[in-house]
Amino acid sequence: MKSISATTDDEYVVIGRDFLLKDDQYLKFDIYSSRTSFSSENPILLARKDSTISNLKKAIANIHFGQLYIKKHDEGRFNLFLEKTLQSVLDCRETPLEKKAVVLYTCAKNAVTDVFNNPRSGKNVARVQNIAEGLIKLIMSNASSASVLAKLCSHDFYTFTHSVNVCVFGINFWQMLGFGSDDQELQEFAIGCLLHDIGKSQISKNILKKPGRLSKEEFKIVREHPQLGYSLMKEYLATSSLNIILYHHERFDGTGYPDGRDMQNIPKEAKIASIADVYDALTTNRPYAGARKPFDALKVMLEQMEGHFDQEHLVAFIRILGGEPI
Numbered sequence: 001m002k003s004i005s006a007t008t009d010d011e012y013v014v015i016g017r018d019f020l021l022k023d024d025q026y027l028k029f030d031i032y033s034s035r036t037s038f039s040s041e042n043p044i045l046l047a048r049k050d051s052t053i054s055n056l057k058k059a060i061a062n063i064h065f066g067q068l069y070i071k072k073h074d075e076g077r078f079n080l081f082l083e084k085t086l087q088s089v090l091d092c093r094e095t096p097l098e099k100k101a102v103v104l105y106t107c108a109k110n111a112v113t114d115v116f117n118n119p120r121s122g123k124n125v126a127r128v129q130n131i132a133e134g135l136i137k138l139i140m141s142n143a144s145s146a147s148v149l150a151k152l153c154s155h156d157f158y159t160f161t162h163s164v165n166v167c168v169f170g171i172n173f174w175q176m177l178g179f180g181s182d183d184q185e186l187q188e189f190a191i192g193c194l195l196h197d198i199g200k201s202q203i204s205k206n207i208l209k210k211p212g213r214l215s216k217e218e219f220k221i222v223r224e225h226p227q228l229g230y231s232l233m234k235e236y237l238a239t240s241s242l243n244i245i246l247y248h249h250e251r252f253d254g255t256g257y258p259d260g261r262d263m264q265n266i267p268k269e270a271k272i273a274s275i276a277d278v279y280d281a282l283t284t285n286r287p288y289a290g291a292r293k294p295f296d297a298l299k300v301m302l303e304q305m306e307g308h309f310d311q312e313h314l315v316a317f318i319r320i321l322g323g324e325p326i
């Protein structure tokens with residue numbers, strides 16, 4: 001969300017209109033608007049907290065205002081409001097797939113960002129579980145959902161958007177590989193994907209965002225993120241979600257970390273997540289490398305990362321991305 005500053009203690013944040021879906025719902029914050037999208041004036045109050053969505057819609061229709069805003073301090077409340085409506089938005093037959101995907105991707109980014117900022121909050125972990133449920137519901141409900149969501153996937157690398165992207169690719173991959181949709185198993189897989197890099201929340205941003213090569217010592221610190229993530233999440237998550245956090249950097253030939261496990265000893269869920277993880281990392285812009293095109297990324301995975309992945313799974317992944325049956 002973009003923010004505009006009115007005075008130092010009175011800052012506004014632009015919001016989309018995707019939350020205007022349930023007419024009988026009450027707002028938990030004031031909504032403001034500007035006369036036009038480019039107005040330099042302070043936004044004016046359009047609907048107070050505790051108004052209904054229906055009343056807000058009438059106000060918007062009557063006045064033909066431009067952009068909608070909330071106060072910056074209400075941003076957290078707005079994100080939670082959007083998340084609470086998420087499952088009913090996804091269930092609503094009249095809402096187009098593209099709109100559902102935007103709401104879901106926005107909620108996913110917000111929830112994952114918050115859990116990275118405060119990984120010890122059980123409430124934030126529960127929000128991620130709600131998101132995982134939403135992503136599975138949307139991807140399973142419509143054959144086009146995964147590609148609609150994939151189009152929203154950010155090509156600039158931020159740990160939180162990367163986490164959502166890995167989850168989108170991962171669920172699609174899981175489904176195409178024929179692992180079925182056992183609710184519990186798939187839910188745990190999706191949560192593991194969303195939180196696979198949560199251990200990075202404990203590592204200095206100076207190291208994570210460093211342009212150029214890391215020193216030996218810095219590299220050693222980054223390689224601690226699987227165990228750090230496991231320690232953070234072990235009291236909240238199921239074993240298969242934790243397996244993704246702990247083993248997504250293990251490689252088939254035993255050259256990965258943290259344990260140097262070989263192919264027989266890497267859990268299935270971690271093998272699948274690692275392919276989605278590397279593919280998304282290669283196709284997004286990172287501080288030290290530009291984004292590769294999908295074809296080039298897959299070529300790198302096949303030729304330069306030989307021995308890192310389950311070859312059969314990798315070939316299946318390439319076929320899925322190419323739209324071929326496997």
Ligand SMILES: [Fe+2]
Pocket residue numbers: 196197225248249
């Ligand atoms: Fe990682």
